[in-house]
Amino acid sequence: MKKKIISILITLIIGFIVFYAALPAINVHSIGFWIFLTFLFITYSTTDLLVCANDIETWRKVPKRILIGFSMVLIIGIGLPLVNLFLSPLFHAKEYSNRIVINQDKEFSKEIAPVDFSTLPLLDKASSEKLGDRVMGQMPELVSQFYVSDLYSQINYNDSIIRVTPLEYNGLFKYFSNRKEGVKGYITVNSVTGKSSLKKLKKGMKYVDSAWFNENLSRYLRFKYPTKIFGEKTFEIDNEGNPYWIVPTIKYKGIGLKAEIASIIILDPIDGSSKEYKIEDVPTWVDHVYSASLIINQVNDWGKYKEGFWNASFGQKNVVQTTEGYNYIAMNDDIYLYTGITSVSTDESNIGFILTNMRTKETNFYRVPGAEEYSAMESAKGQVQQMNYEASFPLLINLNNRATYLLSLKDAAGLVKMYAFVDVEDYQKVEITDASLGIEKASENYLNKIWSETSNPSTAKLEKEIQIKKITSAIIDGVSYYYIVDTEDKKYKCSIKVEKDILPFLEEGDTIQIGYQEEKEVTNIEKIK
Numbered sequence: 409m410k411k412k413i414i415s416i417l418i419t420l421i422i423g424f425i426v427f428y429a430a431l432p433a434i435n436v437h438s439i440g441f442w443i444f445l446t447f448l449f450i451t452y453s454t455t456d457l458l459v460c461a462n463d464i465e466t467w468r469k470v471p472k473r474i475l476i477g478f479s480m481v482l483i484i485g486i487g488l489p490l491v492n493l494f495l496s497p498l499f500h501a502k503e504y505s506n507r508i509v510i511n512q513d514k515e516f517s518k519e520i521a522p523v524d525f526s527t528l529p530l531l532d533k534a535s536s537e538k539l540g541d542r543v544m545g546q547m548p549e550l551v552s553q554f555y556v557s558d559l560y561s562q563i564n565y566n567d568s569i570i571r572v573t574p575l576e577y578n579g580l581f582k583y584f585s586n587r588k589e590g591v592k593g594y595i596t597v598n599s600v601t602g603k604s605s606l607k608k609l610k611k612g613m614k615y616v617d618s619a620w621f622n623e624n625l626s627r628y629l630r631f632k633y634p635t636k637i638f639g640e641k642t643f644e645i646d647n648e649g650n651p652y653w654i655v656p657t658i659k660y661k662g663i664g665l666k667a668e669i670a671s672i673i674i675l676d677p678i679d680g681s682s683k684e685y686k687i688e689d690v691p692t693w694v695d696h697v698y699s700a701s702l703i704i705n706q707v708n709d710w711g712k713y714k715e716g717f718w719n720a721s722f723g724q725k726n727v728v729q730t731t732e733g734y735n736y737i738a739m740n741d742d743i744y745l746y747t748g749i750t751s752v753s754t755d756e757s758n759i760g761f762i763l764t765n766m767r768t769k770e771t772n773f774y775r776v777p778g779a780e781e782y783s784a785m786e787s788a789k790g791q792v793q794q795m796n797y798e799a800s801f802p803l804l805i806n807l808n809n810r811a812t813y814l815l816s817l818k819d820a821a822g823l824v825k826m827y828a829f830v831d832v833e834d835y836q837k838v839e840i841t842d843a844s845l846g847i848e849k850a851s852e853n854y855l856n857k858i859w860s861e862t863s864n865p866s867t868a869k870l871e872k873e874i875q876i877k878k879i880t881s882a883i884i885d886g887v888s889y890y891y892i893v894d895t896e897d898k899k900y901k902c903s904i905k906v907e908k909d910i911l912p913f914l915e916e917g918d919t920i921q922i923g924y925q926e927e928k929e930v931t932n933i934e935k936i937k
Contacts, residue, residue, distance in 0.1 A: 412456070414459050415459050419451050422455075423447075423448050423451065426447060430444065437663060492662045492664075495662040496665065499717075508707060510707070511770075512775075514773065514774050521806060522806050522809070523806055527600060528803070529562070529569045529600055530847065531599045531602055533560050534818075536597040550592060550606075553586055554575040556576070557643070561695075561696060563695040564738055570597060574591060574643050575594060580620060583619060586612075590609075592609060593606055594609075594651055611678050615680050626638075637658040638658065639667075641653055641656075642654045642699075644696065646691075651678070652675065653673075654672060654697070656669045656671075656672055656697065656698070657684075695742065700766075704730050712727055728752065729752055731749070731782070733782070735801050744765055745763070745764045748780055749761055749773065750780055757778065776811045777833065779831075781813070783835055784832075785802065785815060792817065797818060797826065798817070799816070800815050803815075810833070814827065816828075826841060828840050837858060839854035839857045856889075856903050872922060874900075876893075876914060876919075877895045877916065878892070889904070890904070900924065900931045900933050901933065902933035902936070910936055
């Protein structure tokens with residue numbers, strides 16, 4: 409009995425060390441739990457055999473121990489996969505397809521507001537990282553002690569679209585020398601203006617990823633919530649600028665199947681206090697309840713299994729999937745995930761796209777057939793291929809009631825050199841503009857090009873007959889534009905390319921039939937009869 413106790417104690421000590429390092433959830437739905445359990449069993453069996461090495465009776469029981477050990481391997485190695493098989497899409501395809509509700513009756517031009525360039529998040533994560541590193545480099549007293557995390561969560565902060573990321577300890581020795589005061593602050597980068605700054609905290613953050621021992625964020629969470637399975641955590645700030653970790657907990661069917669968010673833990677990294685919320689009770693300042701990977705996984709299950717398992721595997725009728733990349737769009741004080749929807753044949757075209765609210769999981773599908781995002785990126789790069797620029801993953805915007813991709817073209821240093829607009833439905837319609845001229849000018853150049861290439865009357869949204877009260881012309885970037893005021897004092901703008909045989913001969917008092925689209929101040933003429 410004494411030797412048994414010794415074996416158990418040794419097993420517990422080794423098990424605690426492994427648990428402290430690996431941090432598995434004590435949860436039967438976690439594969440890590442079963443691996444840890446198997447390790448404990450093997451450790452105990454081996455320890456017991458070694459402790460009792462001089463006991464002949466123990467050696468006589470070796471075959472029985474081997475049989476028990478083999479049975480344990482069978483239970484975990486064969487039993488668990490069998491359980492997962494019975495809970496897999498093979499038998500529950502509809503359940504997998506229904507993990508996410510997707511509204512499919514939405515119209516892009518009616519649901520998505522026209523783009524407002526003054527609030528458009530032009531900076532992607534890579535550009536934000538460079539700006540954040542630059543801010544850190546200007547503070548030598550901090551750069552030797554801390555480094556900037558690569559999280560850069562995009563959030564809405566008091567009506568500003570920003571990316572926020574914490575500082576981290578720069579190694580074990582820097583942790584010991586700074587742990588008393590904690591991590592000094594976090595960095596914000598405005599995704600619209602590019603303004604970046606370091607927010608210094610009165611009290612430092614104690615619980616971060618780079619902390620060691622019990623102050624390490626993952627370890628602190630595990631010991632506080634030993635049975636919870638954690639999802640992808642994000643770093644956010646509330647409306648007062650206080651930092652928090654947003655940690656989703658995951659529930660599964662079987663072992664790691666059909667992942668869904670069970671609750672949200674909001675943890676204060678300064679004092680370690682935390683609170684668990686039901687999904688419907690999460691504070692509205694939190695932007696990331698669901699992770700992009702989880703949303704994409706669920707959307708792919710929706711597209712794959714909505715006609716059943718066998719159709720997904722063989723017939724593949726109406727089977728669709730998300731495209732490889734994704735981006736974020738800010739609307740209505742929330743962050744939305746955007747990604748394209750394409751057929752499984754991967755024909756480099758989209759049948760539409762989805763927008764998912766990252767806080768509520770409300771998902772809308774917009775049927776806008778057109779170019780797949782990477783095709784649009786290649787099309788934009790091809791316009792200036794001699795420059796060897798890299799294209800950012802596109803933003804999807806409503807420009808003049810048309811779905812349009814907006815991309816940045818960057819040089820080898822990651823600096824934005826050009827803006828590119830690409831029509832979603834026809835990615836051959838591309839316009840590249842030097843970034844130094846500004847996004848508004850880039851938009852104007854693109855629209856002028858589209859108007860000049862358009863001769864089909866069906867493209868004009870509105871038609872009317874006007875009488876010219878005043879007409880003037882101007883040359884912009886080598887192109888003649890005519891500015892017309894009608895007898896109702898409404899203003900119109902028209903490129904010479906729209907109708908080069910009529911525009912130069914128009915005079916005050918003439919009556920013409922036009923097709924046009926309305927803008928903020930000037931109405932753009934698309935055709936003239």
